[in-house]
Amino acid sequence: MAALNESIARMANAEDQCTGRFWESRFKSQALLDEKALAACMAYVDLNPIRAKMAKTPETSEHTSIKRRIESLKTHTPQPLKLAEFVGNPREPMPQGLPFHLQDYIQLVDITGRAIRENKRGFIDNNQPPILERLNISSHEWRVLTTQFESKFKSLVGCKEKLMLAANALGLQRRPAYANCEATLH
Structure with missing residues (x-):
């Protein structure tokens, strides 16, 4: 990441006529070592628009994988090819994909999004019905x-x-x- 960051920073700094690190410590590369870390990271990213008060619910949050997955569910179409597939619980042999079920992940994001965090502006309002009800499923x-x-x-x-x-x-x-x-x- 350091080598990639340096070359991008040099190009961007020349283009913008400035100095400094390109990402300015905003983004980090973190190893996700188990399923809990993976689920937590995915939920964190999918809830960013809600926490920033840019969306009220996961299904209305633009540019997120959860919105694309929910749209596929609502139209009964396969999950988007560019997104990793949910393949269920870990087992041997383990197929390529996310080691939990889509339904569990969607409910996890909905429940997590309802948690009010003092340092964030937005959250899913507890007056919102459960996500399956909102999706009319x-x-x-x-x-x-x-x-x-x-x-x-x-x-x-x-x-x-x-x-x-x-x-x-x-x-x-x-x-x-x-x-x-x-x-x-x-």
Whole structure:
């Protein structure tokens, strides 16, 4: 990081006609050594817009991974490819990805965001309903999506209207998992 920081600082200082370190100690490189550290760091970053009072909830906080993940959930589309996938609890062999469940992470961020910190301007108001309620996801839908995803849905996942649109766009004669989508995802 020091070598990278130095070259960037030299270019930026020449461009801005100034001196000093480029990042001015604002950003640090920290090793995240376990799942707790990873979850804490992710939640810290995803809550920055709320703590800065730039957003009221995770689903409205611009430029955050949690907002992109929530948008994917709401539209029943796969998680964004540029974001690491949630692969569940640690196990052997461990697949590549984040070692916890998406639902746990979203609830963790929601609960953490409600904690009022004296040195920060913003927080999630306790009068806000729980995050699944705000997203209009029933507990039944959430339970099925997060526990039976692979067995219920094979290639297309979404509410029946989105499934029909996708099947038509792909020229599919059959509607894969239509009955499951109709029964589960209203």
